[in-house]
Amino acid sequence: MSLDSHGVASVENLTVRYGTKTILSDFSLVIPDGCTGLLGPNGAGKTTLLKTLLGFVSPAGGRGQVLGLDVATQGMLIRQKIGLMPEQDCHIPGMNAVTFVAYAGELAGMPASQAMRRAHEVLEYCGLGEARYRNVETYSTGMKQRIKLAQALVHGPKLLFLDEPTNGLDPEGRDQMLDLIRDVSHGKGLSVVVSSHLLPDIERTCDSVLVLRRGELILSGPIDALRSTTGCTVDVELAEKSTAFGESITALGGTIGEIKGNRVRVAFADGTKGFGTLVFRAAKLSGAQVRGFAPAQRSLEDVFMEAIDQ
Amino acid sequence: MSQPNVQDATVNSPIADLTYRNYDGPLTSHTFRWWVVALSVLRTNLKKPGFWINGALIVLIFLFQALLFFFSNNVAARIGGGGAAGDAPQKLFSYGTTAYQAISATSLLVTIAALIVGSGSIAADNRANALLVYLSKPITKGDYLLGKWMGVFMLLAGMVVLPTILLWVFYATTYADEGFFKQEPWLWAKLLGASLISPVINTSLMIGFSACTKNARLAGSLFAAFTFILLTVSNTAGFLMFRNATLDQDLGAGKAVVRRAITVQHISVRGVADGLSMELLDVDPKKVMAGGPKKLRKRLQAPYPLPLVGIGLLMIILPIGIARAKIRAVEVVSG
Secondary structure, three states, X not given: OOOOOOOOEEEEEEEEEEOOEEEEEEEEEEEOOXXXXXXXXXXXXXXXXXXXXXXXXXXXXXEEEEOOEEOOOOHHHHHHHEEEEOOXXXXXXXXXXXXXXXXXXXXXXXXXXXXXXXHXXXXXXXXXXXXXXXXXXXXXXXXXXXXXXHHHHOOXXXXXXXXXXOOOOOHXXXXXHHHHHHHHOOXXXXXXXXXXXXXXXXXXXXXXXXXXXXXXXXXXXXXXXXXXXXXXXXXXXXXXXXXXXXXXXXXXXXXXXXXXXXXXXXXXXXXXXXXXXXXXXXXHHXXXXXXXXXXXXXXXXXXXXXXXXX | OOOOOHHHHHHHOOOOOOXXXXXXXXXXXXXXXXXXXXXXXXXXHOOOHHHHHHHHHHHHHHHHHHHHHHHHHHHHHHHHOOOOOOOOOOOOOOHHHHHHHHHHHOHHHHHHHHXXXXXXXXXXXXXXXXXXXXXXXXXXXXXXXXXXXXXXXXXXXXXXXXXXXXXXXXXXXXXXXXXXXXXXXXXXXXXHHHHHHHHXXXXXXXXXXXXXXXXXXXXXXXXXXXXXXXXXXXXXXXXXXXXXXXXXXXXXXXXXXXXXXXXXXXXXXXXXXXXXXXXXXXXXXXXXXXXXOHHHHHOOOOOOHHHHHHHHHHHHHHHHHHHHHHOOOOOOOOO
């Protein structure tokens, strides 16, 4: 794999050790444009990969690039162009939100007046407009997550690293955060890498996914492609539950898979011609009413579990 | 005149633009990025009443010394009759000695100010994981450390340097006719140097201790304990050596032994600052020490400057080195 022409970031033969423990071993991957999910169980090496890309951890071997800049030698330029929302709570003590975010902008090189203007803008965008003059230390967990996003966005990064962005959030806060991530990562001219072990978060926000396990890349690609099923499998939505429909499908050579409410997954052998017609014939035979019909898609959880189990 | 429909306007146009826009505006040079950090330290600490109280006390000390200098010289002039015509009247204290006494007297206040403004400088950042914010931005560990150091240093230096400048202005305006500029053409530079020694050492030590912990109070306590214990140990050891040496001197021991004892007595934060200030301002220790047996006072000498320079540099460089090693964006656990 060459680093020169791939994605917003990539690593090649990367090895990272903490003392004698090897976290990433001869690891290579490419992070594509758009919103990418970095999935993996705890200890898979997601955060270590992000730290290495940011230059916080020196790799024992291999090389990497972020936005075309070399990780080993151009760390400063990389950090000029990226934004990091860390997993842990972090703020500058003794500052209110607008001062904190403006200060983060100044640290990134923005002139003070521009940083202040931008801080107001970004806080409004992140939904903290009303609380901008409150000391950050008094913020709730949800607000602290938002301000971490605001300080990462203030200098207009081209690439955003979000490490466990929904950590500690209640369902409503999580929804709002995911909406924000979805919004910022689509049509705003910046790519986003979301590191998480929460599959629904990745499914909701990302276009592609990289699955890590024990320091190895085990699966990667666009989420839609990974979720699609092979062969002739369709999800059929019926007007109401029907066991007769299942029997008819079986009689016509198909199999019934997962049943969720009125939705039935129907599979025919690979290469079956006209399987759509077979579905409607089964419906006619059983007296069931078909309301919807679509190629079946697996959930990201299925994809993930399959990859992990391999 | 018809009124505009305020309600409609509010509904149709939100107060704030909630869309996200990218920033492609100007960026400042990286060279002075540390100044952003320093400025933040200044802003935060200038709000602390403790800093201003210390500053006010230091100004009072300088004011007291200036008045003492003024009145003692007036008294001396009257007693001495002003000397021969054209001669400057003999002064009880020299310009340098008075400045030294003022600077030396502020030593404890500078240490307290270092506790107030410096103890949380890095410790609070450690506690709040602020280093993740700092170091994920385009600044280096060096920029961060320099910014923190300069922020604390400027506050401490300002507390001492500004009254020192005022003292010099007092000398210059009051004693210009008596040949002040002729006698002491470089006093301003010496005063500047002497007034900066204590702030430099206190800043470095405080930054070093602050970088080693997540708790500002603990950092402050460690710094205070270090300063106090070193002062007590060096004073006790130096005093014992001095006493033995002066007894030996009666028996014919050299002056070098006494001077060595006095140097040992100066191995502390305050001692180094005092000893080097004494050297810079050409102060005669016999004239500074008030009270005590006359016989003992006669044997007083200034400490050796070179060992003090070495210890001073160690107190500056070592804590900065430790702080630099401690500053990390992430905790890397070896294992």
